Amino acid sequence: MPEGLEAEIWRRAAQPIVGRSIRHVWCDERVAPDGLVDTLNDARILAVDRTGKVVQIVTDAGVLGLHLGMTGRIEIDGTAPIERLEYASGADRPEWDRLRLTTLPAATVDGSGAPAVRMNDPRRLGRLSLDEHLELGPDLLTLSAAELGGALGRRTVAIKSLLLDQAAVAGLGNLCADEVLFWAGVAPGRSADELGEKEIVAIARACRTRLSKMLEAGGSTHGALSPQVRAGPAVCPRDGAPLQRSTIGARTAVWCPAHQR
């Protein structure tokens, strides 16, 4: 599930660890930069932030970045804010753990000794970073028409590909990009530079309004184009026309040719 919405859910859920000290760090060295463990041991957690899809644990010794990839999940104090991933195994095997971080004080909720932060990622496309400089576009939840217009420029890529470009707009993934275009009434394959002002306004507005609703509903899978709708032959939830599946930018786009033009 990890798109910007999931990262935001995890960021919120992680706030209880702010103010604690890191007692022990373990990580899968294949997905972490050298020196990460030594740097973070005994550091104090100052904040948990989000930049695009990246959850950032800010400490007085450095910023730990959690990139979830396609199948990464986070547990806080032994509790998973998002229980299961739509396009990943329902299993949760210890050998898929990529980060275990314990704190003082430890979790107070259940006294189970569970890590304060645990990242589990079956597919191992996710990774950890330390003091990484991120060059990302404006955030998906607050995107303005002016910001989107600036990102479009003279780009000739499909608008959907541009929305997935993290340097253009930060935090959108495949599901949210389809969802936003669905509500904005714009076909995903349209060249970015040929969009009119009204369409730019509609896309930016759809980001702010629809994505906020999806966030409160539970994340990227809670839109009109849910995984259930995407999976099979389905009709448009808005007008009943047959939905179309296309490959755009090497990803599957689901859209309604009747109202997305």
Place this chain on the structure above:
DNA sequence: CGGCATGTTTCGCC
């Protein structure tokens, strides 16, 4: 077995 999956990075070609 083939194909597909919420993501990013890299490579070759304009």
Place this chain on the structure above:
DNA sequence: AGGCGAAACATGCC
């Protein structure tokens, strides 16, 4: 130089 598209990465599931 920089935009663009395809391929690669790693793994599980249907």
